[in-house]
Structure formats: structure tokens, C-alpha cells
Amino acid sequence: MANTTALVMELLLLHLIMAILLALSIEAQNVAGLDHLESNFLFAFTTSAQGFLWGMFALLFGQIFSEASTTKGMTFGLLGLLYIVRMLTDVINLSIGWFNPLSWSYLAFPYVKGHENWLAVFLTFLLAFLLLGISYILELKRDVGVGYFPERKARLHGKKGHFGFPGLVLNLEKKMIIGWLLASFVLGLVYGSMFGQMDQFISSNKTVKKLFVGNETAASAIRGNFMVTLFSILSILIAAFGVILLTKMVSEERKNRLEALYALPLSRLKVYSTYLLTAILSVILAQFLALFGIFIEQLGNKNALSFLEIMKSGMIWLVAVIFVLAILSLLLGLVPRLAELIWVYLAFLLFMTYLGKLLSLPKWLENLSIYNYIPKLPVEKMNLPTVLFILILSVLLILLGFGAYRRRDLITG
Structure with missing residues (x-):
């Protein structure tokens, strides 16, 4: 598990550093409405937490599928699907967004005075570590270099268009x-x-x-x-x-x-x-x-x-x-x-x-x-x-x- 653990530690450290730099850079602008330190850190951590979460989604798909291209496709596909769902819930009912991890980034309500909610950041990291745990279990039970879905057998003869x-x-x-x-x-x-x-x-x-x-x-x-x-x-x-x-x-x-x-x-x-x-x-x-x-x-x-x-x-x-x-x-x-x-x-x-x-x-x-x-x-x-x-x-x-x-x-x- 050394390679996976090292990757996760690197990804987590990278996003923590980015969150701190983002918060401090916004604070340094001294712009009216964006000069509240807690809100700046809340906004920065909601953003970085999402980055770490989607890294864990990619890690999970990496255990299931044997090809990197399929893993990327599934990760971006899920991201796109949840993005569309988020748009719909924004129009229909904002509170439904709590069932969509992608919506947690703004349901923290940074810069909304008196409504800042760190629960969204906590839930994002909680889900990320849950996905990490599942990924560890799946990795322990599979062979090196293969996934749970085998590669499809190739055709014996190529099509003319190929x-x-x-x-x-x-x-x-x-x-x-x-x-x-x-x-x-x-x-x-x-x-x-x-x-x-x-x-x-x-x-x-x-x-x-x-x-x-x-x-x-x-x-x-x-x-x-x-x-x-x-x-x-x-x-x-x-x-x-x-x-x-x-x-x-x-x-x-x-x-x-x-x-x-x-x-x-x-x-x-x-x-x-x-x-x-x-x-x-x-x-x-x-x-x-x-x-x-x-x-x-x-x-x-x-x-x-x-x-x-x-x-x-x-x-x-x-x-x-x-x-x-x-x-x-x-x-x-x-x-x-x-x-x-x-x-x-x-x-x-x-x-x-x-x-x-x-x-x-x-x-x-x-x-x-x-x-x-x-x-x-x-x-x-x-x-x-x-x-x-x-x-x-x-x-x-x-x-x-x-x-x-x-x-x-x-x-x-």
C-alpha cells in the first residue's frame, strides 16, 4: 500500500497548501466584501476539499478499472453528471444539493455573514476518506496491474475505417x-x-x-x-x-x-x-x-x-x-x-x-x-x-x- 499511501499524502498536502495560499491571497487583496479572514479560509478549504475528494474518486475508479483512460473517463463523467444535477437542484430547490457532494462547495455559504457553515468542508473530507478506505480494501483484494472489470477482447480483424x-x-x-x-x-x-x-x-x-x-x-x-x-x-x-x-x-x-x-x-x-x-x-x-x-x-x-x-x-x-x-x-x-x-x-x-x-x-x-x-x-x-x-x-x-x-x-x- 506504500505507493497509494504516498500518493494520498502528497495530494492531501498539496491541497492544504493551496487552500492556505488561496485564502491569504484573497485576504491580501483587501477588497470590500472579501476581507473577512474566516470566510476566505472557508471558501479556500471548500475548493481544496473538492480537489482532494475528486482525487479519491479517481483512486477508487483506478482500483475498479485496469485502464487509466477508463478511470479518467469515469471520473470526469461522474463530475459532469453531478455538475448537471447541481444546476438542476440550484433551480428547483437549493436544500436538495446536500445530497450532491459537488454542491457542498457553495452550501458552506462563504461570505454570507452569519451563515458560514464548516459542515460542508467536514462532509467533503469525510467522504474523501471513506472513498480512500474502500480503495484500500479493493486494492488489497486484486492483483497488481489489473482491475475488477477485465479488458474487453479485441477484434480479430480491424474495420476498414480503422x-x-x-x-x-x-x-x-x-x-x-x-x-x-x-x-x-x-x-x-x-x-x-x-x-x-x-x-x-x-x-x-x-x-x-x-x-x-x-x-x-x-x-x-x-x-x-x-x-x-x-x-x-x-x-x-x-x-x-x-x-x-x-x-x-x-x-x-x-x-x-x-x-x-x-x-x-x-x-x-x-x-x-x-x-x-x-x-x-x-x-x-x-x-x-x-x-x-x-x-x-x-x-x-x-x-x-x-x-x-x-x-x-x-x-x-x-x-x-x-x-x-x-x-x-x-x-x-x-x-x-x-x-x-x-x-x-x-x-x-x-x-x-x-x-x-x-x-x-x-x-x-x-x-x-x-x-x-x-x-x-x-x-x-x-x-x-x-x-x-x-x-x-x-x-x-x-x-x-x-x-x-x-x-x-x-x-x-
Whole structure:
């Protein structure tokens, strides 16, 4: 049990350190409303406790399944399912969220004076250690390197569609791609239901009604800013999908699988372009399905948006997603061992989208986010020169990445 115990200790220590640093960094901002030390620590520990909890979910699935890809898929699948359930309980009844571990992060009510609840943090750690105990029991009863569900037997003969490198990549990643596409569409349906809640909020809240009823411009501004926030967060989630797909190239390389393929008449251009185009086309389709789900769900609303309005306001964020993939492609070509740093940038984008304006961060820090340069439709006007510049820069980064990839050695281990 030494390896598992060491991993758990490392994960726990990492999240405790992150919680302390997060709390102190928020406190150091000295922003009105965020200057209560206990609330800052409560918020930080609810966040870190969730990170540790999902590490334990992954550990549990790692005992059940023999393949790392299946373990990741099940963990992210459960995370996505509970995320959708959380959205529904937020709309229907907030108290039902106590049955959903993912909801505990906000049911602690940090920054709600007099309602701070450390029970949510306690429950999160309690469930995490319960999962750890189950994982220990399962690990003791299984053989090394196998899971409780055996690997499925392979076909004796491959399908015609599997021949060629693009067919191989699609066959290997098809389950994950289909899963993400379905999740994107369902997420769009859930987000679409929020448009009705926004209209209800504007009409039912006395203060807001007094300010905005009869002022269609102001009400539209609220909806417009809501759309900007919604679509930007949605695109970050879909960017994570593209990153997972594109990093498969380097993970296959580390497992010495590409080395065998390069013994065949297979060019590096084909490998590089296959993984890159698979990622780009997949995120475009995922974003479209998510927006289509939003369009369908909000059709019954009084102020329903047209298909064109939603697509124009939502698809523009793909420019930022492609830029993120371009940065990753450059890392894969130049320093493949540091490719995981792209997750740091994605986390930064999410942080800036959620809390950037609230914390009044320095302008230079805002400028590091590619999302700062994307036209915020429909609140802002389309800025075609900026969009074209980002796309051209993305193409240059991709070409530089390929040039470096063509010249470097394959990595192993």
C-alpha cells in the first residue's frame, strides 16, 4: 500500500497548501466584501476539499478499472453528471444539493455573514476518506496491474475505417469524443433553462423591476452580460476537452506507441495535423452542440433569442479556444514534457472570468488572458481586425510547433 499511501499524502498536502495560499491571497487583496479572514479560509478549504475528494474518486475508479483512460473517463463523467444535477437542484430547490457532494462547495455559504457553515468542508473530507478506505480494501483484494472489470477482447480483424492513422486516432478516442459531445449538448440544455430564470429574476425582483421594467435597453444589457459570462465559461470547459484530445499525442509518445508507428511510412506532419485537426474540429462541434442546446431550451421564453443571435455570440469564443490549442501545439513541439502547463493557463482563464473584475486586478494581469481580447457579443460590437489577428497568431504558433516537433527527438517514459 506504500505507493497509494504516498500518493494520498502528497495530494492531501498539496491541497492544504493551496487552500492556505488561496485564502491569504484573497485576504491580501483587501477588497470590500472579501476581507473577512474566516470566510476566505472557508471558501479556500471548500475548493481544496473538492480537489482532494475528486482525487479519491479517481483512486477508487483506478482500483475498479485496469485502464487509466477508463478511470479518467469515469471520473470526469461522474463530475459532469453531478455538475448537471447541481444546476438542476440550484433551480428547483437549493436544500436538495446536500445530497450532491459537488454542491457542498457553495452550501458552506462563504461570505454570507452569519451563515458560514464548516459542515460542508467536514462532509467533503469525510467522504474523501471513506472513498480512500474502500480503495484500500479493493486494492488489497486484486492483483497488481489489473482491475475488477477485465479488458474487453479485441477484434480479430480491424474495420476498414480503422486503417490509416486518422482512423486509428478516431477509433481510440471515439468514446471520449462522443461522451464530451453529448455532455456539451446536455450542458447547453441546462444553461438554456437559465435564460428563463434571468427573465423571472428581472420581473420578480422589486428593485430590479423598478429599475429596468419599461427600459428594454437596460434589461437587454443584463441579458447580454449574462450571455457573455455564460458563453465564456462554456468555452473554457470545451477548451479543456480540446486540450485532453491534443495532449494524447504526447501521452502516446511517452508510452512508446508512436515509435512503432514511425517505423512505417508515416510522416510527422500527418501525426501532428491529425491530432490537431481532431482537437479543433471536436471543440467546434462541441461548442455548436452546446449552443444548439441553449437555443432549444430557451425557445419557450418570452424574450427568446434567435438561432443566429446565440450562434454569433457563442461561436466567437472559439477564437480563444483555438488560440489555447495553438499554445499547446507549440509546447508539444518545443517542450513536450512541460505541455501540462497549459492547464495552468486554463485555470488562469477560468479565474479571470469568474473573479477578475470582482477583485480589481491589475490591467497587465487582465491583458494576459486571451478572453480579454474577444469581442463580447452582443454587449460589444464585432472587432474583426482583432479576431483575425488572433487567428493569424494561432496559425503561426501551430506552424512553429510543427517545425519544432519535426526536428526534436521522441520522448520516452
